[in-house]
Amino acid sequence: MSKVLIVAEHLNGKLNSSTARCVTCAKAFHAESIDILVLADAPDAIAAEAAAIAGVGKVLTVANTANAHALAAVYAPQVVAAAAGYSHVLAPSTTFGKDLAPRVAALLGVAQVSDIAEVLGAHSFKRPIYAGNAIITVEAPATATLIGTVRTASFAAAEAGGSAAVEALSISAELPTHTRFVELQQGKSDRPDLQSAGRVVSGGRGVGSAENFSVIYKLADKLGAAVGASRAAVDAGYVPSDMQVGQTGKIISPELYLAIGISGAIQHLTGIKDAGTIVAINKDGEAPIFEIADIGLVGDLFTLVPQLEAALG
Incomplete structure (x- = not known):
């Protein structure tokens, strides 16, 4: 056994x-x-x-x-x-x-x-x-x-x-001395932890800038959700790397995942394929993200997201 x-x-x-x-x-x-x-x-x-x-x-x-x-x-x-x-x-x-x-x-x-x-x-x-x-x-x-x-x-x-x-337990093990702790740097946030959150709102390159990412944060706050990002958004400097979702970021399985301005590269899809419901908002109706999305909205995210936020009350 x-x-x-x-x-x-x-x-x-x-x-x-x-x-x-x-x-x-x-x-x-x-x-x-x-x-x-x-x-x-x-x-x-x-x-x-x-x-x-x-x-x-x-x-x-x-x-x-x-x-x-x-x-x-x-x-x-x-x-x-x-x-x-x-x-x-x-x-x-x-x-x-x-x-x-x-x-x-x-x-x-x-x-x-x-x-x-x-x-x-x-x-x-x-x-x-x-x-x-x-x-x-x-x-x-x-x-x-x-x-x-x-x-x-x-x-x-x-x-x-x-x-x-x-x-x-009392164990006998020779511990190495060549490795030592120096410092732990981590982002501070009042939002839910990205790895374990039931709801996640993620932004991609389509958000356009770090300043524009405020639209993602506002919707996430309305939903009580964690905030993630695609690798493209991280590489562009919109958000820190600890928010990256995907093959080289965090693999997550929330009940609800909103992908906003994310085209849907295979590396990103790897990180969200176990999500319960995937909602995609993108102005490109041919974006790969729509192939796996349960709900898809084609249009300008800067118009649709505020409308969605308003509808939530």
């Missing part, structure tokens, strides 16, 4: 919803146990959140001042030590997981399975390739520990209602 260990993603003492999405993925293994590993300097509050996720058997904590910041080089040897006896080690396919999982796999001397989008069996998965244009089935050897990253947009977050036991 499979035993799954999920490495928790957290920031500022709060558990990221990506961890609960990994739990949903792990349930598809029909595993004997699903445990969560929390590495932090003060893990108690984070562990309590993890313990409340339905389906989690046990939460393991490693308290160490070296874990105050999520450095993959520091986390990886500890994950390897904690993973002894587990058949699967999972992390979300976010910046955190993409940084950590390859190091864990390398230390264990195994291949990694990236972007698990569907579980066919304990060692059989589907994942996207070629910017999501094709889906490949991957078979991993059952004789080695499986290290995988979970495409969080493909799995709903497991619900709360669990009451897992929390156990403090």
Whole structure:
């Protein structure tokens, strides 16, 4: 039987919803146990959140001042030590997981399975390739520990209602000294987090300028939505890179996605293909975004968006 260990993603003492999405993925293994590993300097509050996720058997904590910041080089040897006896080690396919999982796999001397989008069996998965244009089935050897990253947009977050036991681990792992934390720079916003928001309004090159992006912000505020952008808008300097949605940005799965002034390059479509309802506004009726949009409005965004905003009251 499979035993799954999920490495928790957290920031500022709060558990990221990506961890609960990994739990949903792990349930598809029909595993004997699903445990969560929390590495932090003060893990108690984070562990309590993890313990409340339905389906989690046990939460393991490693308290160490070296874990105050999520450095993959520091986390990886500890994950390897904690993973002894587990058949699967999972992390979300976010910046955190993409940084950590390859190091864990390398230390264990195994291949990694990236972007698990569907579980066919304990060692059989589907994942996207070629910017999501094709889906490949991957078979991993059952004789080695499986290290995988979970495409969080493909799995709903497991619900709360669990009451897992929390156990403090004492592990022996040599931590590297060549990597150190210097500074974390992140945008401050009162809007919902782009990665987990149920509604997202994104602007593209068609918005025209950083000043014009105010039309996107106003509509997002009216909807209580997060704000995203295409790579073209980011490259043009309209918005910072942490707002980029797509293959080289954030992969998201909101219930509602509004693509405004976005033509629909395949790299962008990769990031939104799991959205519930996609609404596109573009003056070019032949834009690729309309091929996947559930609702399409052809016209000038500077006319249509204010009308939509007014209609919302």
